[in-house]
Amino acid sequence: MTTHTFKPDLPPPTISIGALGWLRANLFSSWLNTLLTLLGLYLVWLVVPPVLEWAIFKADWIGDSRSDCSREGACWVFVQVRFGQFMYGFYPTELRWRVDAAAWLAIIGAAPLLLRQMPHKLRYGLGYLAVYPLLAYWLLHGGFLGLQTVPTSQWGGLMLTVVIAAVGIAGALPLGILLALGRRSDMPAIRVLCVTFIEFWRGVPLITVLFMSSVMLPLFLPEGMNLDKLLRAMLMVVFFEAAYIAEVVRGGLQAIPKGQYEAAAAMGLGYWRSTLLVILPQALKLVIPGIVNTFIALFKDTSLVIIIGLFDFLNSIKRATADPAWLGMSTEGYVFAALVYWMFCFSMSRYSMRLERRLDTGHKR
Amino acid sequence: MIRVKSTLAVLSAATMLGLSGLAQAGATLDAVQKKGFVQCGISDGLPGFSFADAKGQYLGIDVDVCRAVAAAVFGDASKVKYSPLTAKERFTALQSGEVDMLSRNTTWTSSRDAAMGLNFTGVTYYDGQGFLVNKELGVSSAKELDGATVCIQAGTTTELNLSDYFRANNLKYTPITYDTSDESAKSLESGRCDVLTSDQSQLYAQRIKLAKPDDYVVLPEVISKEPLGPAVRQGDEEWFDIVRWTLFAMLNAEELGVTSANVEDMAKSTKNPDVARLLGAEGEYGKDLKLPKDWAVQIVKQVGNYGEIFDRNVGAGSELKIERGLNALWNDGGVQYAPPVR
Numbered sequence: 133m134t135t136h137t138f139k140p141d142l143p144p145p146t147i148s149i150g151a152l153g154w155l156r157a158n159l160f161s162s163w164l165n166t167l168l169t170l171l172g173l174y175l176v177w178l179v180v181p182p183v184l185e186w187a188i189f190k191a192d193w194i195g196d197s198r199s200d201c202s203r204e205g206a207c208w209v210f211v212q213v214r215f216g217q218f219m220y221g222f223y224p225t226e227l228r229w230r231v232d233a234a235a236w237l238a239i240i241g242a243a244p245l246l247l248r249q250m251p252h253k254l255r256y257g258l259g260y261l262a263v264y265p266l267l268a269y270w271l272l273h274g275g276f277l278g279l280q281t282v283p284t285s286q287w288g289g290l291m292l293t294v295v296i297a298a299v300g301i302a303g304a305l306p307l308g309i310l311l312a313l314g315r316r317s318d319m320p321a322i323r324v325l326c327v328t329f330i331e332f333w334r335g336v337p338l339i340t341v342l343f344m345s346s347v348m349l350p351l352f353l354p355e356g357m358n359l360d361k362l363l364r365a366m367l368m369v370v371f372f373e374a375a376y377i378a379e380v381v382r383g384g385l386q387a388i389p390k391g392q393y394e395a396a397a398a399m400g401l402g403y404w405r406s407t408l409l410v411i412l413p414q415a416l417k418l419v420i421p422g423i424v425n426t427f428i429a430l431f432k433d434t435s436l437v438i439i440i441g442l443f444d445f446l447n448s449i450k451r452a453t454a455d456p457a458w459l460g461m462s463t464e465g466y467v468f469a470a471l472v473y474w475m476f477c478f479s480m481s482r483y484s485m486r487l488e489r490r491l492d493t494g495h496k497r
Numbered sequence: 498m499i500r501v502k503s504t505l506a507v508l509s510a511a512t513m514l515g516l517s518g519l520a521q522a523g524a525t526l527d528a529v530q531k532k533g534f535v536q537c538g539i540s541d542g543l544p545g546f547s548f549a550d551a552k553g554q555y556l557g558i559d560v561d562v563c564r565a566v567a568a569a570v571f572g573d574a575s576k577v578k579y580s581p582l583t584a585k586e587r588f589t590a591l592q593s594g595e596v597d598m599l600s601r602n603t604t605w606t607s608s609r610d611a612a613m614g615l616n617f618t619g620v621t622y623y624d625g626q627g628f629l630v631n632k633e634l635g636v637s638s639a640k641e642l643d644g645a646t647v648c649i650q651a652g653t654t655t656e657l658n659l660s661d662y663f664r665a666n667n668l669k670y671t672p673i674t675y676d677t678s679d680e681s682a683k684s685l686e687s688g689r690c691d692v693l694t695s696d697q698s699q700l701y702a703q704r705i706k707l708a709k710p711d712d713y714v715v716l717p718e719v720i721s722k723e724p725l726g727p728a729v730r731q732g733d734e735e736w737f738d739i740v741r742w743t744l745f746a747m748l749n750a751e752e753l754g755v756t757s758a759n760v761e762d763m764a765k766s767t768k769n770p771d772v773a774r775l776l777g778a779e780g781e782y783g784k785d786l787k788l789p790k791d792w793a794v795q796i797v798k799q800v801g802n803y804g805e806i807f808d809r810n811v812g813a814g815s816e817l818k819i820e821r822g823l824n825a826l827w828n829d830g831g832v833q834y835a836p837p838v839r
Binding site: 203213214217222225285343346347348350351353438439440441443447450451452453454455456457459460462 | 541542543544545548549550551553578580581582583585586589590592593595679682702705706707708815816817
């Protein structure tokens, strides 16, 4: 007796699996898609090879003067020669280790905060926030405890950009939260004050504010009294961004249901404790994307200090292109600038996504 | 390009005058001597005039004027601190005392001299608006530019000068306005415009930016007067004189053949009474200016005479290779002329 056996399954047709199948399903599924795919490929072919050729294959990488560049492709020698200036500005070469030290301390100091299991995390974090700025000021500016003073007029490059952005972020977040709380306060005086502050700073462009701080302010101060230019710029950035943060945080506060406030009150928590322990943790978590968005904008906005003659990263590059020995290298300089700005902003946005995932406690829909 | 008109600057200057009055005569020199350096306002980056090299050293004609003043006052050209200023903040910086002098390719005009509370001490560079064209165009004079497409930078008097010139000569043109000099250079290169117009000193810098600089030529016509010079606060005549005579000393040195190489020998052994007076071997002319006896020696030794400075920064010895032209001495076909030291 013969038993009936099924034939083994035939493999699926080769054109519907693997790379070929994927291509067929996604890129060439209809004549319209085929057309769009071909058009896309044509555009890529049009743009990518010349860019690669310019930036990599025909580019000049080594040398120390303009004559080392054939000018057929990019002349990265320019960026290489000026790299120190792009990073540190006119910070004295022999003292640049202090900038590096400040940067490493920031990274090493912040590392424990990223660990998930770490005892006394809050206490450590607050301590870090209290101690690090002093340490950074000592390292960067110096002038006491045995370090030579480096006036802020010599600061520059990426270091200055990061300093302005870091001070802006560290100052704007707490100030913004206070303003947001103040705007929702029951006390009319505080509310009016906060609303006025927020609306004033949101109503003027940052470039105007910086310009006023540098051109008009000195005229109103007594002669001989010069507020440090960098200090002026940093204050303006903090105030300006705090107004934006305040509105972002207010959005979060409004999203917290009234029940939460009432529950906190029912547990006997006063205003500050209920705000700090119940409301803010929930509200801030909700608005992480908005806050990071503001910070990314802030980071890029720092380049506006060009208007008051501070040599941040972008302006350092611009200054280098005015050197007759390197005229005509602005494309290389600006491409490099774009790359660095992108790296910073992209890592900020990745970090915020991580933060969102970790703090997600089931509100996601 | 240099005369960015800013009503704000005028306004702020007016406010300043009302608020704190005029500077006291002699106050600036005292303050400078007390702090031990000259605070000098320079440009935030202009090829040949003030720029930073790879070592972070400031160079350029404008920078050398600052250094010369320091050499005259302190006998040490390195006793300068620089404040890079944007075009908009330069006058405020001078008014408010943030800088002691401004050496920032600023065009000397009546309104600035009279209404802004500052004084121009002289002319370090006679500039003027010119044209850069592709040789292929076969144009040898700006008068042949009828119907041309012209690249200009926005927001500067360049536009007004251009329109005046073309209207006066009954020529037609199409302007294309750009924000930065890099953009206009690229535009000329790609053929979007036939002519690029800017101050002549900058046209030479623009030309270097092009892939084939030799294919382009600067036309002989100069359609505007842009005398660039240092400026000081109004009301302090003593300081004004020092800055003014620093430049005159450099011009006189060139005229008399005194260079940074031979100045010390000449100071000791010259027979020429003019040279002896300039270099302090005869008379007490430094004292009149409240400067050391060897002020001019120090200027020439450490910074150079006018010709050396010109060559090194914008002339034959630099990348820009600008000809002396108007900036040659008066006895050499130019208009640079300094009163004598006596």
